[in-house]
Amino acid sequence: xxxxxxxxxxxxxxxxxxxxxxxxxxxxxxxxxxxxxxxxxxxxxxxxxxxxxxxxxxxxxxxxxxxxxxxxxxxxxxxxxxxxxxxxxxxxxxxxxxxxx
Numbered sequence: 770x771x772x773x774x775x776x777x778x779x780x781x782x783x784x785x786x787x788x789x790x791x792x793x794x795x796x797x798x799x800x801x802x803x804x805x806x807x808x809x810x811x812x813x814x815x816x817x818x819x820x821x822x823x824x825x826x827x828x829x830x831x832x833x834x835x836x837x838x839x840x841x842x843x844x845x846x847x848x849x850x851x852x853x854x855x856x857x858x859x860x861x862x863x864x865x866x867x868x869x870x
Contacts, residue, residue, distance in 0.1 A: 786831075824848060
């Protein structure tokens, strides 16, 4: 049962991070006035990283695609440590709006 609980906690934390990344990507595209393509994010990296408090946790990297005029595709990227945004690259006007917490 302990193993099942650990697997569920890992899955649940990953799903919560993906939902947070989707909200950030959608909001960034809206703020920049660009089209958010595929309306989803894709997990591209997962690693163990020490937080500011020194505890180990997962750092997840997500990518998303956006378009300025519907005929081009650009890739945005964000890194979340837990539920906290660590790094963002994407639509340039949105990068000024998003604050790293």
